[in-house]
Amino acid sequence: MTDVPVRFVPTDKAPTRAARMVDDFTPALIEVGEHHLCPGCGEPIAMRSVLEVIAELDVVQRSIAVFGIGCYTAFSNNLDLEVCQALHGRAPSVATGIKRAKPNTVVVTVQGDGDMVNEGLQEVLHTAARGESVTCIMLNNGVFGETGGHLTATTVLGQRTKNTLDGRDAEQHGYPILISNLIAQLEGAAYVARGAVNTAGNVSRTKRMITRAFETQLERRGFSFVEILTMCPTGWFIETEEAPAYLDDNLAAVHVGGVLKDW
Amino acid sequence: MLTRGTVVIDVEACKGCDLCIDACPPRVLEMTVHEVNGRGYRYPRLLPGCTGCKACSQICPDFVFQVYKYDDPVEILA
Secondary structure (H helix, E strand, C coil), X not given: CCCCCCCCECCCCCCCCCEXXXXXXXXXXXXXXXXXXXXXXXXXXXXXXXXXXXXXXXXHHHEEEEECCCHHHHHCCCECCEEEECCCCCHHHHHHHXXXXXXXXXXXXXXXXXXXXXXXXXXXXXXXHCCCCCEEEXXXXXXXXXXXXXXXXXXXXXXXXXXXXXXXXXXXXXXXXXXXXXXXXXXCEEEEXXXXXXXXXXXXHHHXXXXXXXXXXXXXXXXXXXXXXXXXXXXXXXXXXXXXXXHHHHHHHHCCCXXXXXX | CEEEEEEEECHHHCCCCCHHHHHCCXXXXXXXXXXXXXXXXXXXEECCCCCCCCHHHHHCCCCCEEEXXXXXXXXXXX
């Protein structure tokens, strides 16, 4: 049996044939694409969507991002955007201060599930209840990725983490907090949605949710919140290519995607 | 194979996570088996049939893809 040579298309430089570029390597607002996050991480995918929306809505010059503490914080000093670094879990309160001091700014927070739901749950709940005109983005992978991969308050039952090696057990570790559902009950929250970045279709749906969240703030309708389920193959102890299906079967089965509230 | 677009692949930026392979609707990306980049990661290569849909660039965590759409589709031998 002889192997038929596979004919690959050259991909080392831009095409010489007439063509238009429809997507560049890094989004315009990320200065250096290289980062130290693990292979298969979902957080840079979510960051790309958020930054593309800021650029598309043409609010770059008046946007201020507030970062929490997590792996995604690697992007906080790598953006062509004003960034304020908050203490662990306190980003929504910092965002409140910025928005009240400078009402014409567009304020977005980026937090993880450990940062928002474990470390600073009350900050986001009170910010939402007050109906602050800020947009909060939460990247939910169900583990404290940066500090070793132990369980967070959003870890789903049965999920293996560094300190729940036999899976999260309700009797021993309690039940996960479904943060979007919690926030959606608050009257001050105008827009609440839960997306994911495990497939190209979900990335595109999530980007529409982020756009709507920013529109909520621009129209001063109240608090806007988008939870984004992201992959953490390192923290989940699985191969990178298995992570999108693992997200669907585990996280997304409990933290169900969709728009929970829209004005 | 009718080809409507193409990509430039920054091989050295790739961490070999495979996400682009399943994300590609026409399934024209294929991971190397033995070849690796300077950091030891496998990387994707392009087969004819790309539609320039941006699924790979949107899902890539390491910003490896630059996507082009041809003004006129071309036939590339598969």
